[in-house]
Amino acid sequence: MTDDIYDQLSKKKTDKKVPPRSEDGFNLSQQPSPTSDTPAKKAAAKKESDDLDLVTTAKSKSIALEVNVRNQLDEYLFHHKEVSWDTFIEAAVHHALTSKAHHSIVEDAASRLAKRKLSSTKRRIKTMTANVYNSK
Amino acid sequence: MLTITSTSLSGGQGKTTLIYFLGKKLVSKGHKVLVVDLDPQHNLSTYLRVNVDRDDPSCLEFIQGNFNSVADCIYPVEEVKNLFIIPSDEGLEIANDYLASSGFGIVKLRNQLDLVKNEFKFDYCLIDTPPQKSQLCQTGIGASDYVCVPVETKSKGVICLDRTLDAIETLNNSKIINTKLLAVLPFRDRLFGMNRSIEGKKALEQISSRIEPERLLPPWVESVQPEKAVNRNITLEDIDFGELSHPFDVLAEQLEQLEQSEQLV
Numbered sequence: 001m002t003d004d005i006y007d008q009l010s011k012k013k014t015d016k017k018v019p020p021r022s023e024d025g026f027n028l029s030q031q032p033s034p035t036s037d038t039p040a041k042k043a044a045a046k047k048e049s050d051d052l053d054l055v056t057t058a059k060s061k062s063i064a065l066e067v068n069v070r071n072q073l074d075e076y077l078f079h080h081k082e083v084s085w086d087t088f089i090e091a092a093v094h095h096a097l098t099s100k101a102h103h104s105i106v107e108d109a110a111s112r113l114a115k116r117k118l119s120s121t122k123r124r125i126k127t128m129t130a131n132v133y134n135s136k
Numbered sequence: 137m138l139t140i141t142s143t144s145l146s147g148g149q150g151k152t153t154l155i156y157f158l159g160k161k162l163v164s165k166g167h168k169v170l171v172v173d174l175d176p177q178h179n180l181s182t183y184l185r186v187n188v189d190r191d192d193p194s195c196l197e198f199i200q201g202n203f204n205s206v207a208d209c210i211y212p213v214e215e216v217k218n219l220f221i222i223p224s225d226e227g228l229e230i231a232n233d234y235l236a237s238s239g240f241g242i243v244k245l246r247n248q249l250d251l252v253k254n255e256f257k258f259d260y261c262l263i264d265t266p267p268q269k270s271q272l273c274q275t276g277i278g279a280s281d282y283v284c285v286p287v288e289t290k291s292k293g294v295i296c297l298d299r300t301l302d303a304i305e306t307l308n309n310s311k312i313i314n315t316k317l318l319a320v321l322p323f324r325d326r327l328f329g330m331n332r333s334i335e336g337k338k339a340l341e342q343i344s345s346r347i348e349p350e351r352l353l354p355p356w357v358e359s360v361q362p363e364k365a366v367n368r369n370i371t372l373e374d375i376d377f378g379e380l381s382h383p384f385d386v387l388a389e390q391l392e393q394l395e396q397s398e399q400l401v
C-alpha cells in the first residue's frame with residue numbers, strides 16, 4: 001500500500017452516483033432503481049413524472065395546536081384560499097427553521113411543552129376529582 | 137488514525153471553526169487529515185469549497201454504507217495538500233432517522249471509519265457535529281477517541297459546556313463507547329486591550345472550575361480575522377494573523393503527542 005492518498009483514491013474511486021436529493025434532503029424520485037437505466041424505462045419514468053409531478057411527503061402526524069395559534073392559522077387560511085392548511089404549516093416551519101431565529105425555536109418549544117404538561121396534568125386532576133365527586 | 141470530534145450542544149459555539157483551523161494546522165505540519173462533515177448545515181464543506189452534486193456520494197451514503205468503494209465518499213480539498221473531506225449536504229438530515237432505526241446508531245460512524253482506516257493511511261480524522269443531541273451528533277461522539285468542546289466565554293457557553301459534558305458522560309456510561317475529553321476551547325474571548333470583559337472573565341472561571349486545568353486550551357480571541365480567513369479558504373498565517381491561532385498550535389501539539397504514544401502501543 002503506497003502512502004499517497006491521492007493515488008489510492010484515484011485508483012479506488014468508482015463512478016457510482018446516488019439517487020439525487022432535493023434541497024430539503026429527500027430523494028427527488030420516489031423509487032430510484034438502478035434498473036431504470038435503459039432508455040425505454042427512462043422515457044417511461046420521465047413521462048410519468050411529467051404527468052404526475054409527484055411530491056414525496058412524510059408520514060402524517062396529527063398535531064394538536066394551542067388554541068391561539070390555531071386561531072391565527074385559521075385567520076390566514078380564511079384570507080388565502082390558495083393554500084391548504086398543511087402546506088401552509090409546512091412552509092411556515094421550513095421558513096422558521098432556515099431563518100436566523102431557529103435557535104430560539106427550541107427554547108420556545110421547550111417552554112411550551114413544559115406548560116402543556118402542567119396544564120394537561122391539571123386537567124386530568126380536575127377530571128379525576130370531578131369523576132370522584134360524580135360517582136359519589 | 138486518531139479520531140477527534142468537535143462537539144458542543146448549542147449553536148454557534150465554534151465547532152466548525154475548530155475543525156477548520158485544526159485541520160489546516162495539522163496539514164501544515166505535514167500530516168494527512170480527513171475531516172467529516174456531520175452537520176446537515178454543511179458549513180465545513182462550504183468553507184472548504186467541496187460542494188457535492190445532488191447525486192454524488194456524500195456523508196449520508198458513507199453512513200448508510202451506500203457506496204461501491206469507500207473512496208467514492210472521500211474528496212480532496214482543492215489547493216490544500218493532504219486535506220480530505222467526507223462532505224455533507226442538507227440530505228444528511230435523513231441520517232438521523234436512519235441511525236435511530238438502525239439500532240447501533242452510536243457506533244455506526246465508528247464502524248464506517250474502520251473501513252477508511254483499513255484502506256487509507258490518514259494520521260487524523262476530525263469530525264464536525266451539528267448543534268443538537270441528535271443521532272448524528274451521538275454517532276460523531278461515538279466514533280471519536282477524543283472530543284474537543286468549544287464554548288463561548290458567556291453564560292450560554294457555560295450552560296452549553298455542562299450539557300455537553302453530561303451528554304458525553306451518558307454516552308460513555310452506555311459502555312458501548314469510550315471517548316475522552318481532550319480539550320475545551322474558550323471561544324470568542326473578548327479582550328479590550330489587555331483586559332477581559334467582566335462577563336468573559338466570569339465565564340472563564342466557571343469553565344475552568346469544571347475541567348482539569350490541562351484540558352483547558354488558551355482562549356480563542358474574539359476577532360474578525362478568522363471569519364475573513366474562512367471566507368477565503370485560507371489560514372490565519374496566510375493573512376499574517378498567525379498569532380491568533382495559538383490555541384491550535386497547542387492543540388495540534390497535544391494531538392501529535394497522543395498519536396506518537398498510540399503508535400507505541
Ligand SMILES: Nc1ncnc2c1ncn2[C@@H]1O[C@H](COP(=O)(O)OP(=O)(O)OP(=O)(O)O)[C@@H](O)[C@H]1O
Pocket residue numbers: 144146147148149150151152153154175177179265266267324356357358359360362363366
Ligand atoms: N475568533 C473569533 N471571533 C469572533 N467570531 C468568530 C471567531 N472565530 C469564528 N467566529 C465566528 O463565529 C461564528 C460561529 O462559529 P462556528 O460556525 O464555528 O460555530 P458552530 O458551533 O460550528 O455553529 P453551528 O452550531 O451552527 O454549527 C461563525 O460565524 C464564525 O465565523
Ligand SMILES: [Mg+2]
Pocket residue numbers: 151152153175179264265
Ligand atoms: Mg458548525
